[in-house]
Amino acid sequence: MRIVRYYPRGLVGDGGMTNSVKKWSAAMIRAGDEVVIAYDQGVEPPADTPIEWIPIPHSGRTRWKVPVGLKNVLNGADLLVLHSGWTFQNIRAGMVARKAGVRYVLEPRGAYDPHIVRRKRWLKRPWWVLFERRLVQGAHAIHVFFDEERDHLEALGRRGPFIIASNGVEAPAGEVWDGGSGGYFLWLGRFDPEHKGLDTLLRAVRKLPRRERPDLRLHGPDWHGRKADVGRMIDELGLGEHVTMGPAVYGADKQRLLVQAAGFVYPSRWDACPNSVLEAISLGIPTLVTPYPLGCHLAVRGGAFLVEGEPESLAAGLRSLGSPKAAAVGARGAQIARTELSWDQVARTWLSQARSLL
The missing domain is CATH 3.40.50.2000 (Glycogen Phosphorylase B;)
Known part of the structure; x- marks a missing residue:
């Protein structure tokens, strides 16, 4: 053909x-x-x-x-x-x-x-x-x-x-998840806060007691000037010591950022099959998703944590992402990537x- x-x-x-x-x-x-x-x-x-x-x-x-x-x-x-x-x-x-x-x-x-x-x-x-x-x-x-x-x-x-x-998704060619040596949660994508649920994610972090708030890193390209809006929201919510923004990352820098993350979060309001999620699960990174089709596909098979895209649910999901069972969910996600995707x-x-x- x-x-x-x-x-x-x-x-x-x-x-x-x-x-x-x-x-x-x-x-x-x-x-x-x-x-x-x-x-x-x-x-x-x-x-x-x-x-x-x-x-x-x-x-x-x-x-x-x-x-x-x-x-x-x-x-x-x-x-x-x-x-x-x-x-x-x-x-x-x-x-x-x-x-x-x-x-x-x-x-x-x-x-x-x-x-x-x-x-x-x-x-x-x-x-x-x-x-x-x-x-x-x-x-x-x-x-x-x-x-x-x-x-x-x-x-x-x-x-x-x-x-x-x-x-x-490609099978990892180099390093895989190292257990979260960096201690941070990671999001990778374009800064479209409504589509990608970044506003809700920030409110979820704000709902957690200060001692439970993760170190959250957001990396990606700007989208119609909305990256600055996300930065202002971080300041307005008083999350500057917990949430940082960075540029889009590629190659070895991206690989290092992923494998050292304690967890990966992708809380889109709507989506279909985000490549960032596929890449994260392929490396065995515990991953938090919302009910878009890929997220549901993974969660029903035990390969991701699934929560509703509201601040309260996402806050609970962030706790799960840092729990002792997270490593097993990450391993199951990697298995799904190898055997199905x-x-x-x-x-x-x-x-x-x-x-x-x-």
């Missing part, structure tokens, strides 16, 4: 989506399929990769920038995969695929979650009517990470097939479902 993944930022993004597109592609190639990533020209692809990278020209500016060379890449393709949602690039790519007679799969990565749909609804509603609805309804299949996400699409009128396969396993799941729909 020849699969074309269209992702313009395939070689310039540094976030979870960019990394996942590469990991999905490499795992599908290992499974014996042919994968191409079509991306916005201007950057040279890496030389040491099994993935075929094809640069294509784009025209237009910013939000209205669209591919103009995608049709040729689709010659001989069985499927086109489009990533994210609410972008004119996807709208144009879907039109090109329909005209070329190539089926396309949408991989929205939570873009149609009701919380996201409600954000800037005054813009999204006309966009849906003019563009997005046809893209969603015309997809040969929609890839969601967990079955619960189907409801979001069906509420928008989607009636076609779904491919259900979680994101994967490797990239090769999830890629085979995806490919099996995709073939059944052709």
